[in-house]
Amino acid sequence: xxVAGWPLTRGLLSAGVHVFIxxxxxxxxxxxxxAQSIFDGWVRHSEYVAMRxxxxxAVDYYRPTKEGALHSKPLPVxxxxxxxxxxxxxxxxxxxxxxxxxDVSSGSxxxxxFEHLLQxxxxxxxxxxxxxxxxxxxxxxxxxxxxxxxAFDLTEWFSAQHWGTENVGMLGRxxxxxxxxxxxxxxxxxxxxxxxxxxxxxxxxxxxxxxVLRNDLVVSWDKMRSAMDVAAIVPKPFSVxxxxxDTSRADLLTASDEHKLNTRLxxxxxxxxxxxxxxxxxxxxxxxxxxVLFKLPQLEQSGVAIYHLSGWYDxxxxxxxxxxxxxxxxxxxxxGPYFHQDNFGFDYLTETRRWFDYWLKGKDxxxxxxxxxxxxxxxxxPLEGWHHSSQWPEPDxxxxxxxxxxxxxxxxxxxxxxxxxxxxxxxSSDGKDVYLVDETLSLGDLITRxxxxxxxxxxxxxxxxxxxxEVCYLSSGYPDLSDTYDAKAITYTSAELRVDVVxxxxxxxxxxxxxxxxxxxxxxxxxxxxxxxxxxFVSDGAIRASHRSLNKPSFDxxxxxxxxxxxxxxTDLGPEPALISLALKPIANLFEKGNRIRLTIAGYDAKxxxxxxSTEDKKIIIxxxxxxxxxxxxxxx
Numbered sequence: 132x133x134v135a136g137w138p139l140t141r142g143l144l145s146a147g148v149h150v151f152i153x154x155x156x157x158x159x160x161x162x163x164x165x166a167q168s169i170f171d172g173w174v175r176h177s178e179y180v181a182m183r184x185x186x187x188x189a190v191d192y193y194r195p196t197k198e199g200a201l202h203s204k205p206l207p208v209x210x211x212x213x214x215x216x217x218x219x220x221x222x223x224x225x226x227x228x229x230x231x232x233x234d235v236s237s238g239s240x241x242x243x244x245f246e247h248l249l250q251x252x253x254x255x256x257x258x259x260x261x262x263x264x265x266x267x268x269x270x271x272x273x274x275x276x277x278x279x280x281x282a283f284d285l286t287e288w289f290s291a292q293h294w295g296t297e298n299v300g301m302l303g304r305x306x307x308x309x310x311x312x313x314x315x316x317x318x319x320x321x322x323x324x325x326x327x328x329x330x331x332x333x334x335x336x337x338x339x340x341x342x343v344l345r346n347d348l349v350v351s352w353d354k355m356r357s358a359m360d361v362a363a364i365v366p367k368p369f370s371v372x373x374x375x376x377d378t379s380r381a382d383l384l385t386a387s388d389e390h391k392l393n394t395r396l397x398x399x400x401x402x403x404x405x406x407x408x409x410x411x412x413x414x415x416x417x418x419x420x421x422x423v424l425f426k427l428p429q430l431e432q433s434g435v436a437i438y439h440l441s442g443w444y445d446x447x448x449x450x451x452x453x454x455x456x457x458x459x460x461x462x463x464x465x466x467g468p469y470f471h472q473d474n475f476g477f478d479y480l481t482e483t484r485r486w487f488d489y490w491l492k493g494k495d496x497x498x499x500x501x502x503x504x505x506x507x508x509x510x511x512x513p514l515e516g517w518h519h520s521s522q523w524p525e526p527d528x529x530x531x532x533x534x535x536x537x538x539x540x541x542x543x544x545x546x547x548x549x550x551x552x553x554x555x556x557x558x559s560s561d562g563k564d565v566y567l568v569d570e571t572l573s574l575g576d577l578i579t580r581x582x583x584x585x586x587x588x589x590x591x592x593x594x595x596x597x598x599x600x601e602v603c604y605l606s607s608g609y610p611d612l613s614d615t616y617d618a619k620a621i622t623y624t625s626a627e628l629r630v631d632v633v634x635x636x637x638x639x640x641x642x643x644x645x646x647x648x649x650x651x652x653x654x655x656x657x658x659x660x661x662x663x664x665x666x667x668f669v670s671d672g673a674i675r676a677s678h679r680s681l682n683k684p685s686f687d688x689x690x691x692x693x694x695x696x697x698x699x700x701x702t703d704l705g706p707e708p709a710l711i712s713l714a715l716k717p718i719a720n721l722f723e724k725g726n727r728i729r730l731t732i733a734g735y736d737a738k739x740x741x742x743x744x745s746t747e748d749k750k751i752i753i754x755x756x757x758x759x760x761x762x763x764x765x766x767x768x
Contacts, residue, residue, distance in 0.1 A: 168250045170195035170202065175230045177218070177375040179382070182261070182284045189265035189374050189386075190285065191217050192256035193232065194294055195249045202252075207491035208289040209248055209300040210256035211240070212282055212310045216264045216359060216371050217257035224366035229375065238474050239302045239328045239440070239483070247480045253487065254294055258285055260310070262393050263360055264371040267386045270393045271412045273334070273352075273400070274309055275421030282314030282322075290321035297321050298491040302483065304328035304440075305471065308447075309423075312454075316426040318433035324490035326483050328440040329471050332423035332450040335406045341694050341713070342675030343652050343740040344404060347576045349396045356396075362387040401741075405678075406696040424450075427457050427686055436461040438486045440479075442469020443509060443670075443718050444607055446581050452523055452717060457686050461490075461499065464523070466506040466719075468516075468604055470583025473590060475599045476513065508633055509669075510659075510721030513604045518719075524636035524689070528766040531632070533728065535623045535642070535753065535761040537562040542660060542727060543613070545622035549755075551728060551763060553625075556756035561708075568734035568749040569619040574612075574656065574671070576738040585610060609668035612658055612731070617666050620733040621753060623763070624660060632722040636766030637691055638670055638715040640730065643708040643759035645752045650704050650743055651676045653751070654736050657715055657763075660727040672715040673740065676704040679711050689714075708754045730763050 173195050179187040192210075195202050211217075219235065221227050234242040245255045261281055262270030271277075282301075289295045299321045301311040308330025315325055331337045338345060362371055362383050373383040394412040402411050403418060410417035419425055437460055439451040448466065455464050463486075467477060488494040502519035509516070533551035540550045547564045556562070574580060583590065586608030589600035602608055640655050657670040674694065680702055682695030692712040702709075722728055734751045735742060755761050 169252045170197050170250055172196040172199065173230065173249045174201055179267075179374055180258075180285060180288050182281050186261060186268040187266070188261060188268075188281060188285065189217060189259040190256060191258075191374075192254055192289075193230075193245065193249055194254050195252065203294075205294060205296045206252055206254050207298045207300065207487065208254045208256055208295045209302060209487055209491070210258065210285070210289060211301065211303045211307050212258050212260060212278070212285070212314070213240075213303065213307050214260045214263045215240075215306075217259045218265075218372040220366050220368065220370050220372050222368045224368050224370065226372050236304075237472060238304050238479060239326060240304045240307055244302065244480055244483060247484060248487070251484055251488075253491075256289065262390055263356075265373055265383050265386055267389055269389055272394070272410065272417055272421060273396060274306065274313060275334075275417065276313075278310050279313040279317040282310060283317045283319045286314065286319040286322045296491070298323045300324045300326070300487050300491050302326040302328070305330070312423045312430065315433050315435040315437070316423055316430040318429060318435075322433070322435055324436040324438070324487060326438045326440065326486060327451075328474075329442070329445045329447045330450065331447050332454065334422040335418040335696060337446070338400045339404070339696070340673040340740065341696060342404070342678035343673045344401070345577055345740050346397075346401065347578050347738070349400050351578060352396045356393065360387065360390040360393065405698045405701070407698055424453070424686065430454075431458045431460060434460060436486070436490045438462070438483070439464040440474065441465075442467050442471070442473055443507075443716075443720075444468070444470045444581070444583060446471075446577075448717055453686065453688070455504070455523060456689065462503065463498075463501075464504050464506075466504075468507050468509045468607075470586075471581045473583065473603075475590060475603065476507075506719055507604070508635070508719045508721055509607065510605055510723065513601065516604055524717075524766055525768065528636055528768060531765040531767050533623075533625055533730075533763045533765070535730070535755045535763070537564060537755060540622075540624040540626075540727075542624045542664070543622040543729070544618045545620060545731070547621050549621065549623040551623045551625040551730060556760060561757040561759055562755040564621055564753045564755070566621045566732075566734065566751045566753070568751060570735050570737065572616065572619045572733050572735050573737040574616060574654075574668075574739060580739075583608065606659075607668045611665045612656070612668060613660070613664050613666040616656065616733070617658070617729070617731050620731050622732075623730045625728040627662070628722055628724050628726055628728070631724050632728075632765075633719070633768040634669075634722065634765045635719040635768045637689060637717045638766075639691065639764045640672070640711070640713050640715065640762075641764070642711050642732070642761040643754035644676060644704070644711050645706050645708045645754065646676070646704050647706070647748075647750045648704070648743075648745075649677075651734055651749070651751055652736075652740065652743060653711060654733040654739075655713065655715060656731040656733070657718075658729045658731060659720070659722050660729050662725055666729060666731075669720050670715045670718045672713050673736075674711060674713050675743075676709065676711065677701045679709060681712065708752075708759050728763075728765070
């Protein structure tokens with residue numbers, strides 16, 4: 132068997148980089164990099180593993196070697212469960228190196244973490260999700276109980292192998308993060324620790340922002356699946372690779388034939404507009420049954436140790452904080468100024484390995500004695516912005532309430548140029564701003580926004596702090612919104628701040644709204660405005676007005692308004708003012724002295740959701756004063 136070697140140059144460079152990161156970010160033990168490499172290579176094995184119902188899933192696992200000799204004693208297994216392909220052919224359609232670890236992604240989905248864990252004495256593995264790539268079976272849903280059962284079975288299989296121990300871990304980002312949480316809720320006794328990165332727990336909120344249905348993810352997923360899941364007799368470049376024993380590709384082609392029966396996401400998600408909708412493919416209430424949000428007791432009972440990795444600009448951030456708030460499991464969380472693919476300024480490799488060393492190998496390395504919460508305050512300098520706490524939001528925060536006013540702020544070229552006032556409006560009169568909805572307005576499609584593609588050159592994926600532009604720490608990096616967004620919407624802007632203000636929690640809007648239609652989409656954007664008039668994105672939220680009813684959640688929702696989005700709760704809007712209460716995405720952001728705080732309200736986003744049928748001559752009225760006192764509430768340190 133050909134043995135892959137550990138690249139010495141990469142190892143030496145990585146060691147230097149890691150020490151540098153630790154010194155700057157102060158998020159890891161300064162002694163953790165003292166660990167020397169135990170192994171210098173690995174061997175890949177590939178086979179099918181049968182699930183409880185007989186369906187076979189494709190699995191690759193890597194066992195470490197030293198000086199060409201395969202390690203024979205049991206080691207803990209850390210694995211990923213992926214829909215994106217556990218192994219691929221090269222540009223020539225062939226597998227030229229059977230032992231290579233593919234470098235097709237970054238962070239916890241990437242090559243470097245597998246190499247690092249192998250070097251430090253772990254077996255690592257990847258498996259194709261049922262119905263995808265080389266695995267058999269069909270996929271009827273996005274992610275749900277079936278993946279939980281399969282993950283249980285694979286975890287048990289890994290723990291039963293002679294080269295594995297009874298302690299198994301999982302890692303991965305996005306879908307690979309979400310499936311870890313689903314797996315943990317099914318409580319394999321051998322799944323001891325996970326590192327979910329940018330993971331979601333609320334199936335409905337992934338595809339709908341309080342009734343504003345998004346289809347960009349649906350379209351993108353179906354397009355990708357059609358290209359990946361059906362193999363050809365003649366291998367295509369960068370296509371799914373068969374397991375090693377399937378030299379004729381017969382098993383791969385049989386599995387691919389089954390994949391033709393997979394349910395298209397568009398045929399499922401777009402038919403489920405509310406949380407209690409019935410999935411036409413399975414006859415289940417998929418949004419509920421496939422959400423870890425409604426499996427919190429099971430997840431807690433598992434006792435699985437969870438190290439959350441997320442970012443302020445990723446759609447998952449609220450989900451990670453909700454788990455931190457509601458579970459008694461051993462937990463830590465790291466939150467950076469990150470979009471979906473970022474983890475700069477953080478020694479990810481070392482910290483992940485330390486987590487598994489503690490929970491899978493029993494090493495008392497002090498990781499559980501360190502602060503539970505590490506987060507970055509956007510706007511502070513790279514060497515100053517990392518903060519630590521025992522919980523989030525931190526206790527004893529103050530509240531800054533800013534009231535919407537029709538007075539002119541003189542700072543915006545918007546539809547109204549309203550004001551955020553420190554003083555509550557006096558008198559009984561109802562002030563109004565009438566807004567004609569602009570159909571050209573957009574912050575951009577949600578996939579592009581979530582990945583932060585517009586700042587990728589300044590904030591390269593998986594690079595250390597020295598390679599990352601300062602803008603990545605000082606702001607979100609969104610283009611200036613003053614002309615492209617604010618000017619086409621309604622704005623309410625504060626006076627210039629007399630002192631620095633750190634907002635650290637969930638911004639919340641309470642706005643009275645009416646319309647000349649029976650429904651309306653509302654998009655709220657919080658920005659920081661410089662003296663030069665640059666409007667910089669900070670946070671946002673969206674809701675379809677008919678979904679405004681509030682429900683009592685079955686979990687601790689930080690005392691914030693929670694929209695159940697259930698069908699019996701839908702209520703028309705109409706001409707009478709209705710209160711919209713909405714928590715925006717959480718954020719830790721420094722609003723600098725001399726800058727302003729702005730709330731922008733729009734009634735349309737051309738790229739971030741499926742709009743209502745008609746917006747022609749559509750008016751949205753914002754009510755202020757009298758019985759309708761609209762405001763923005765900010766938690767401040």
